[in-house]
Amino acid sequence: MRHNKFIYVLLCILCCILFTVAVGAGNGEAIKSHDNQYKNIALTFDDGPHPIYTERIIDILARHGVKATFFSIGENVNRHPEIIKRLSEEGHEIGNHTWSHRLIWKLGREGVVSELSRTETAINEICNLRPRLFRPPDGLNTIAIKEAAIEMDYSVILWTIDTRDWEQKTTSKDIVDNIMSNIHAGSIILCHDFVSRRDSQTPEAIEKVIPLLKEKGYNFVTVSELIHSS
Numbered sequence: 001m002r003h004n005k006f007i008y009v010l011l012c013i014l015c016c017i018l019f020t021v022a023v024g025a026g027n028g029e030a031i032k033s034h035d036n037q038y039k040n041i042a043l044t045f046d047d048g049p050h051p052i053y054t055e056r057i058i059d060i061l062a063r064h065g066v067k068a069t070f071f072s073i074g075e076n077v078n079r080h081p082e083i084i085k086r087l088s089e090e091g092h093e094i095g096n097h098t099w100s101h102r103l104i105w106k107l108g109r110e111g112v113v114s115e116l117s118r119t120e121t122a123i124n125e126i127c128n129l130r131p132r133l134f135r136p137p138d139g140l141n142t143i144a145i146k147e148a149a150i151e152m153d154y155s156v157i158l159w160t161i162d163t164r165d166w167e168q169k170t171t172s173k174d175i176v177d178n179i180m181s182n183i184h185a186g187s188i189i190l191c192h193d194f195v196s197r198r199d200s201q202t203p204e205a206i207e208k209v210i211p212l213l214k215e216k217g218y219n220f221v222t223v224s225e226l227i228h229s230s
């Protein structure tokens with residue numbers, strides 16, 4: 001009997017390890033999409049929080065009953081704690097996008113760990129949660145980034161569709177067309193809630209694209225929900 005119990009525990013541990021490897025968590029491998037039978041997709045927003053655009057995007061998501069994932073920069077979290085708090089309270093997922101977003105490619109493992117830790121502490125102090133997802137700035141995945149992600153037990157999340165919404169020439173129609181022509185079950189869509197261009201087209205684009213995607217049967221989930229869906 002005791003022997004059977006031992007085998008059962010061993011099998012459970014083995015299953016957990018296999019599942020973790022299957023979704024890429026903690027092994028430093030970048031996840032760009034995650035196939036699933038439910039037509040689940042994930043909207044993601046990088047570089048915020050921004051004092052105007054993030055709030056505008058949260059309002060649109062709330063109106064449509066959609067949960068998204070925000071990869072926030074530590075410096076901006078520090079500047080706008082009330083927005084990060086709102087994101088968390090409204091059920092959106094918050095990921096780590098480093099503290100400064102600068103020169104990440106130049107940093108060694110320790111430098112990346114420091115950027116992640118600082119941001120993690122800031123988010124934790126405001127929302128009492130520890131982010132589990134890491135999106136490296138510019139989608140870089142250097143050896144140092146990979147090692148830091150493993151050390152800090154983060155899943156590295158990239159994207160399937162890049163809306164290029166930060167470019168001055170990109171219109172809301174471009175964003176919608178790009179998403180609608182490239183979408184498939186398991187897609188991770190990259191948008192930005194902080195852009196340095198004059199007038200962000202992102203809020204208008206997501207206002208238009210959410211109903212179109214719903215009509216086609218897609219379900220919006222957070223990235224953690226997506227990578228754990230079968």
Ligand SMILES: [Zn+2]
Binds near residue numbers: 046047137
């Ligand atoms: Zn970024």
